[in-house]
Amino acid sequence: MEKHIQLPLTEEKAKGLRAGDTVYLTGTIYTSRDAGHKRMCEALERGEELPFNPQDATIYYVGPTPAKPGQVIGSAGPTTSGRMDAYAPTMMSVGARGMIGKGARLPEVIDAMKKYKGVYFGAIGGAGALLAKSIKKAELIAFEDLGAEALRELYVEEMPLVVIIDTEGNNLYEEGRAAYLEQKK
Amino acid sequence: MREINANQITDVVERLCIKANEHLPTDVKNAIESCRACEDWDIAKGVLDQIVENYEIADAQNVPICQDTGMACVFLEIGQEVHVSGGDLSEAIHEGVRRGYENGYLRKSVVKDPVRRGNTGDNTPAMIYTEIVPGDQIHITVGPKGFGSENMSMIRMFKPSAGLQGIKDFILEVVETAGPNPCPPMVVGVGIGGTFDKAALLAKKALMRPIDTKNEDPYYADLEVEMLEKVNALGIGPQGFGGKTTAIGLNIETMPTHIAGMPCAVNINCHVTRHASEVI
Numbered sequence: 001m002e003k004h005i006q007l008p009l010t011e012e013k014a015k016g017l018r019a020g021d022t023v024y025l026t027g028t029i030y031t032s033r034d035a036g037h038k039r040m041c042e043a044l045e046r047g048e049e050l051p052f053n054p055q056d057a058t059i060y061y062v063g064p065t066p067a068k069p070g071q072v073i074g075s076a077g078p079t080t081s082g083r084m085d086a087y088a089p090t091m092m093s094v095g096a097r098g099m100i101g102k103g104a105r106l107p108e109v110i111d112a113m114k115k116y117k118g119v120y121f122g123a124i125g126g127a128g129a130l131l132a133k134s135i136k137k138a139e140l141i142a143f144e145d146l147g148a149e150a151l152r153e154l155y156v157e158e159m160p161l162v163v164i165i166d167t168e169g170n171n172l173y174e175e176g177r178a179a180y181l182e183q184k185k
Numbered sequence: 186m187r188e189i190n191a192n193q194i195t196d197v198v199e200r201l202c203i204k205a206n207e208h209l210p211t212d213v214k215n216a217i218e219s220c221r222a223c224e225d226w227d228i229a230k231g232v233l234d235q236i237v238e239n240y241e242i243a244d245a246q247n248v249p250i251c252q253d254t255g256m257a258c259v260f261l262e263i264g265q266e267v268h269v270s271g272g273d274l275s276e277a278i279h280e281g282v283r284r285g286y287e288n289g290y291l292r293k294s295v296v297k298d299p300v301r302r303g304n305t306g307d308n309t310p311a312m313i314y315t316e317i318v319p320g321d322q323i324h325i326t327v328g329p330k331g332f333g334s335e336n337m338s339m340i341r342m343f344k345p346s347a348g349l350q351g352i353k354d355f356i357l358e359v360v361e362t363a364g365p366n367p368c369p370p371m372v373v374g375v376g377i378g379g380t381f382d383k384a385a386l387l388a389k390k391a392l393m394r395p396i397d398t399k400n401e402d403p404y405y406a407d408l409e410v411e412m413l414e415k416v417n418a419l420g421i422g423p424q425g426f427g428g429k430t431t432a433i434g435l436n437i438e439t440m441p442t443h444i445a446g447m448p449c450a451v452n453i454n455c456h457v458t459r460h461a462s463e464v465i
Contacts, residue, residue, distance in 0.1 A: 067290070176428075
């Protein structure tokens with residue numbers, strides 16, 4: 001199914017998504033990779049606040065290239081999500097709901113998604129030039145010293161994604177491949 | 186003896202870093218497009234269309250194809266009749282990478298220590314591979330290597346008794362384990378023989394060879410065809426969403442090895458298999 005979703009990603013909107021759905025996201029999202037997640041989880045451990053309100057937030061696992069003059073952002077495709085698996089359940093426990101990346105997730109993350117009603121979206125890995133087109137605004141909000149890994153607030157319009165894992169734990173990586181192999185028989 | 190100034194090498198490396206990151210080689214584009222034509226699974230067709238659209242945008246607007254502009258792997262075939270003057274060869278290469286990544290607005294993705302981390306800020310050092318060959322030219326190839334795929338690569342030291350079947354099973358095991366992580370459709374580089382380190386180097390060199398070429402030895406050329414078919418029967422598909430196109434190419438490079446061993450390395454690359462070359 002093709003769906004157009006306006007952020008923030010409330011529990012109700014999240015529950016309406018199914019693994020395999022094509023989704024076009026519009027609204028504010030936040031960028032973070034390994035180093036930024038590590039810092040945010042350490043801040044939470046110390047009882048500090050995050051640089052953005054995590055409630056119903058969507059985090060994009062991306063480290064863009066530097067913007068050329070006149071560009072909002074450089075090429076901005078997803079990085080491998082598995083490196084954020086250690087931090088994702090903590091982020092969901094404070095309200096973050098959407099994750100955008102590519103690649104497999106650990107069972108612990110999928111369990112946390114079911115518990116907190118999280119959604120894992122896939123962006124096309126390696127399609128950095130194409131995905132940058134849907135990013136209309138980019139603002140650095142924290143961890144500037146991390147360079148490409150700094151935390152940015154992005155405004156995206158009709159960002160093309162696919163639901164990989166939904167709030168019930170259905171997984172396109174398993175279902176899509178199985179369905180393809182089944183029809184080949 | 187032909188003199189080549191180090192500055193000239195810096196200029197070429199700078200240019201190649203930018204070109205390789207913005208413009209996908211024709212052999213890779215052709216492979217993606219022919220796989221798109223043969224793909225029979227809807228979601229896979231959609232993904233391949235977006236991949237084509239992506240490299241067309243990169244070509245037209247001179248922007249990086251992928252945000253992981255990689256570690257700069259620089260391969261030099263240096264003619265033995267060449268004398269490099271006017272500076273340190275390695276530093277000339279690093280300076281080319283430094284300038285290319287800065288002036289080309291490419292991402293700096295290198296940390297100065299593998300355990301303690303810390304970005305070097307200029308994407309140096311380059312990974313330099315040199316070979317001395319006959320002649321009076323220097324052939325330079327820059328192949329930026331992303332780590333989503335590099336992380337899914339493996340090496341195994343087989344007993345010779347494992348034979349060809351051991352190699353075949355291992356290639357499929359590596360691709361299966363990689364699954365959706367390395368941004369499939371992937372390119373698979375296989376290195377067999379040599380020592381532990383040489384097998385890995387052969388696998389990396391296999392990724393630099395155009396995927397519309399075949400191994401010169403018909404035995405391995407046939408194995409390339411057979412294993413590409415087997416990889417594409419796994420059903421992983423573009424991005425791991427299912428489909429026929431799990432890999433767009435599979436190259437094998439080999440060399441002699443010890444009587445007691447059969448090293449095999451499998452280096453995985455994504456659909457953004459980049460490389461650009463120039464001859465000085």
